Amino acid sequence: MNVISPRMGKSGADFDAIVVGAGFGGMYTIYKLRDELGLSVQAYENASDVGGTWFWNRYPGALSDTESFAYRYSFDKEGLKNAKWKTRYLTQPEIFGYLQDFATRYDIRRSYQFNTKVTAANFDEAAGLWRVTTDRGQQVTAKYLITGLGLLSATNTPPFKGIDKFKGDIFHTGNWPEGIDLSNKRVGVIGTGSTGVQLIIALAPVVKHLTVLQRSAQYVVPIGNWPEDEARINEYKVRYDEIWEQVKNSVVAFGFEESTVPFHSVSPAEQQQIFENIWNKGGGFRFMFETFSDIATDRDANNAAADFIKRKIAKIVKDPETAKKLMPNDLYAKRPLCAVNYYDVYNRYNVTLKDVKSDPIAEFTERGVRLESGDMSELDVVVFATGFDAVDGHYTRMNLTGREGVSIKEKWSDGPLGYLGMMEAGFPNFFMILGPNGPFTNLPPAIETQVEWFSDAIKMMEENGHATMEPKQAAANEWVETCRDIADMTLFPQAESWIFGANIPGKKNAVMFYLGGIGNYRTALQSVVNDGYSTMMFD
Numbered sequence: 001m002n003v004i005s006p007r008m009g010k011s012g013a014d015f016d017a018i019v020v021g022a023g024f025g026g027m028y029t030i031y032k033l034r035d036e037l038g039l040s041v042q043a044y045e046n047a048s049d050v051g052g053t054w055f056w057n058r059y060p061g062a063l064s065d066t067e068s069f070a071y072r073y074s075f076d077k078e079g080l081k082n083a084k085w086k087t088r089y090l091t092q093p094e095i096f097g098y099l100q101d102f103a104t105r106y107d108i109r110r111s112y113q114f115n116t117k118v119t120a121a122n123f124d125e126a127a128g129l130w131r132v133t134t135d136r137g138q139q140v141t142a143k144y145l146i147t148g149l150g151l152l153s154a155t156n157t158p159p160f161k162g163i164d165k166f167k168g169d170i171f172h173t174g175n176w177p178e179g180i181d182l183s184n185k186r187v188g189v190i191g192t193g194s195t196g197v198q199l200i201i202a203l204a205p206v207v208k209h210l211t212v213l214q215r216s217a218q219y220v221v222p223i224g225n226w227p228e229d230e231a232r233i234n235e236y237k238v239r240y241d242e243i244w245e246q247v248k249n250s251v252v253a254f255g256f257e258e259s260t261v262p263f264h265s266v267s268p269a270e271q272q273q274i275f276e277n278i279w280n281k282g283g284g285f286r287f288m289f290e291t292f293s294d295i296a297t298d299r300d301a302n303n304a305a306a307d308f309i310k311r312k313i314a315k316i317v318k319d320p321e322t323a324k325k326l327m328p329n330d331l332y333a334k335r336p337l338c339a340v341n342y343y344d345v346y347n348r349y350n351v352t353l354k355d356v357k358s359d360p361i362a363e364f365t366e367r368g369v370r371l372e373s374g375d376m377s378e379l380d381v382v383v384f385a386t387g388f389d390a391v392d393g394h395y396t397r398m399n400l401t402g403r404e405g406v407s408i409k410e411k412w413s414d415g416p417l418g419y420l421g422m423m424e425a426g427f428p429n430f431f432m433i434l435g436p437n438g439p440f441t442n443l444p445p446a447i448e449t450q451v452e453w454f455s456d457a458i459k460m461m462e463e464n465g466h467a468t469m470e471p472k473q474a475a476a477n478e479w480v481e482t483c484r485d486i487a488d489m490t491l492f493p494q495a496e497s498w499i500f501g502a503n504i505p506g507k508k509n510a511v512m513f514y515l516g517g518i519g520n521y522r523t524a525l526q527s528v529v530n531d532g533y534s535t536m537m538f539d
């Protein structure tokens with residue numbers, strides 16, 4: 001264990017900055033604040049090593065659906081020189097390996113105390129410092145508090161009736177144990193989001209029997225996970241700067257040019273051809289954003305994309321009843337999904353699909369899961385691929401208070417707020433990586449954007465002798481309104497998903513993202529700087 005002895009921060013605190021989390025965001029923050037700005041930084045991580053999301057999500061089939069060349073730190077040119085990958089998308093072990101290698105090359109681990117959970121973070125107004133408490137009973141102070149808690153890390157485990165009676169094993173994909181062998185087991189999977197879909201594909205050929213308990217059918221397009229050889233990887237390396245310039249000025253930051261062609265501007269035959277071309281190319285974000293410019297905003301375009309996918313399902317899935325169950329009946333307006341031959345899985349002799357929307361899960365018994373109709377699935381293992389209390393879940397579960405002892409839970413009781421996806425009024429010197437109302441994009445470029453922005457802000461504060469900085473309430477309100485206005489221009493609020501908190505019973509429907517694209521987001525951040533941080537208050 002690496003416990004760092006406190007070194008006085010410049011402000012009289014134990015440290016200049018405390019960082020929570022060792023994923024892409026936390027680690028980059030260490031590099032920026034410790035190595036570039038020379039601040040004293042103490043970091044905490046609940047896990048036993050770096051990796052964040054990619055430490056915990058080790059379930060079979062886990063893979064990023066961003067193409068390999070764009071799922072990394074863009075600034076890490078050193079790592080790029082030796083970068084290698086086998087396929088168009090990186091698997092969990094490859095990403096985890098990259099993050100471990102990054103931590104070693106930049107000597108990141110020495111700033112972390114692992115196996116340590118931050119249980120409270122309270123702003124002490126009299127001292128003008130953050131007081132941070134860990135589950136090991138430590139209390140430390142710092143001028144700045146930076147949280148990289150992860151967008152999708154507070155696991156959602158629905159409290160099904162009778163769950164304690166079940167004699168088999170239960171796993172959540174977001175906390176996957178090492179060394180589990182599911183071959184020859186009868187496995188049930190609850191959930192068919194991005195995670196469930198990947199897991200189902202990986203487990204079907206391995207397990208004795210797979211029962212998929214599907215509440216909402218999803219639109220899943222092919223991922224197109226072709227091999228990539230050294231020559232191809234070298235092409236990316238040669239074009240690296242140009243690629244990242246495009247990524248950072250695009251909408252979804254996935255490394256392709258979003259379409260500028262409206263659906264109705266081309267003939268019906270061309271429309272189908274464009275869908276077919278991108279279906280064959282593969283990629284969930286590509287299918288939603290590279291086909292036409294208005295799939296996410298125009299109902300006709302959206303319906304056409306949905307119908308195209310439904311026709312594919314009907315073609316691929318041999319049993320018409322199963323095919324029908326797999327066809328979504330809502331808009332194509334959730335986080336887009338893609339996978340390798342997902343629908344083919346349902347042609348396998350050892351896979352059964354149950355629609356738990358029309359026949360909900362009634363209870364767990366000793367031997368498995370019973371539906372309301374009485375239908376019983378006998379199972380050895382149940383996997384919860386039931387997602388996360390996304391975006392604000394980790395914040396509202398923590399004892400986090402700002403000025404006047406106001407907790408973030410109270411402040412966000414009507415849904416998370418958040419200024420520029422990073423800050424909150426009344427919470428000085430506090431920066432959230434991927435906080436509420438940040439960009440809805442490929443995440444590493446969004447993370448880099450945010451870490452670079454607040455590192456510059458901290459540098460400016462240190463150079464100008466500011467004790468605190470926090471957003472003005474009016475500016476924060478305006479940002480939240482902007483996020484709501486942009487969301488309302490799209491079809492996304494009309495589909496029920498975690499993006500608006502719909503997956504957690506009792507969670508208020510709220511806008512949690514800036515859907516204006518990473519390019520516009522970066523412009524908005526730059527304009528705050530150009531305006532002399534006029535939306536901020538300083539002490």
Ligand code: N01
Nearest residue numbers: 064065158191192193194195196215216335385386387498
């Ligand atoms: O979680 P989800 P996820 N009874 O919330 C179902 C990223 N990610 O972990 O749709 C029965 O999307 C729920 O049903 P419904 C990516 O951003 C990326 O899959 O609410 N079912 C749904 O089917 C993604 O969007 C990658 O009706 C219940 C599922 O559980 C995000 O993580 C890979 C239930 C949850 O789906 C989250 O994905 C993996 C209940 N009580 C994840 N409660 C890639 O890059 C929930 N469900 C590829």
